Amino acid sequence: MNPRNALNFSGGPGALPESVLREVQQAIVEVPEVGLSVLGISHRSDWFAAVVDELEHNIRALLGVGENYHVLLLQGGATQQFSMVPMSLLPPDGAPADYLHTGYWSGKVLPAAHREGPIRVAWSGETDGFRHLPSDETLALNRSAPYLHYVSNETVEGLQFHRVLGHDNVLRVCDMSSDFLSRPVEAERFGLIYAHAQKNVGPAGVTVVVVRDDLIQDAPQGLPEFLDYRSHARAHSILNTPPVFAIYVVLLVTRWLMQDVGGLAAMETINRRKAERLYAVLDESDGFYRGRAAERDRSFMNVAFNLPDKTLEQRFLAEAEAAGLSGLKGHRAIGGMRASLYNAVTPEAVEQLADFMDRFRCTVSMPAHGATGVR
Template structure:
């Protein structure tokens, strides 16, 4: 029998059991209103309070400076891939710089090129997206509109270290798959964004945190719904927002704050989980290849494959019989992938490691 507790999917990912329980109750009736969360008005006082709490919790967890505006958007990172250059890559600056470190960052730069010129300042494609550059050592143009990167590549299992210095140009990061998994210095960034179906909740909402000085660059004449000033001015309520997704996001932030004890504690848990899994995979190095080189391995996503490719399918069946789901690799590279998002427990990772060892012994 499959279990929510053994969900290793790359997204939508696992949610904490306590959040699932509270969500289930809220679908029937919210304790505050007596109505189902699925039928709550986005114009209600209740929802305004939820948006306020979600922002307040995020600010507290991240230590986010007041100069950042927080907005809850729709369309995922894919919409922001176009929205960001529309808003910030103005003629007053040189073309923005992009880091192509994997599948999703390549999608971001390709979309930006549809809007206007952009420069790829580093490209990992020649090495098969197995390593990452140091953000602090990139040859970024001093007049570039901004530098964009994806902090964690879910497909290839690559994760950047946080920058040690503040770049000379605004740093914009898509943190969709490692947001709230560890603390970082938010003050080094011009904009941080993350869609929800990894660590934050169900698909439908994207968090955007924007230094207000960047908003001064936005040109007039953009469609209102694509002008980030519109979303901020309307407090994430310009058009009907994803009420349910924002509510679940708020539950997740409560769980991180009250049950986990904040992002330092979450990082320690995630480090333990990823170490257990990579140690297991490394012990099977004669039979298994991990996609990412060691210095850049992600704590969130481990992409790997059996050297005998026929065993990938066999392991999926083997794991499925033990209740594990979501271990298929991304369609672009195949193989296997275990996503260890915040809600994936250490016990679940131990179950996966036991299964890998048992399977390896049978097929050694």
């Protein structure tokens, strides 16, 4: 396999486990139990129905939820969920739903949700440049809201909630796109979780929705069939031609999580160790590497940081690329650097990145670039 796959720190699509890549390589030529390429197997075949059944079971087992939750494998990315959620859960009259505006992606949700009905931005970090998340004390949530929507991990800014938000009497809806299946989560405290696959669990093309049955049964009648969770639940995610290849890869990743990693608690331990190693490089650099996120809100998935000036940032990226380290350029919305440490990024890869960052800092004359130890 290409050794550079192991050093892929892209914000998405992200790295896949090497063992999964090898299985995919084989499956593109021939799925052993079928004798056909996965790219040419019918979505109406018994084999694919079994893939969907196993994947539904694996995700329920990893999250610890029962049969009262549907696992749906949809298209349209998380972006489609920005509209599907309020279409299904937001009453046209009554109290607005609470939304948190904690970064780039939660900001993308707001106009789509607003088109479907009344919403309220209960907290926004925009004035502070999305460098921290709200504490429980600063959140003024409505106990009568139909639901609370938030993003668990802001991929662009490197912010992550390390607790479940909201009141237990208010339905929780969470976009977990960039930390889904990266750690244990009290999934039964949520009514609906959605996540596109292209960060931790697979390639682009499929979005996982985990939704409690009673919620979709109470959804308005007359929704377009493709935008109605009930239609997809009845069809076990085969309402139309689904992305067979992407779904199969997600199945392989769930098997890897369960059989090779040992579950989400073990995955969290690995991810925490990776993040702590990289944040230590930032914290011990005397202000040369400047993390964006407040320490208590740092993401284990996305480490966003800057260097003293843009010239150094360009040099950093060029030398990192030459060293085989890919995907470190920050999101176009804020620039800078971003190292994404998704599930498949190994501790050994993070160690190589940390060593490179230490060496790079040592080659730069700090006084010449005005670094003064500001963190």
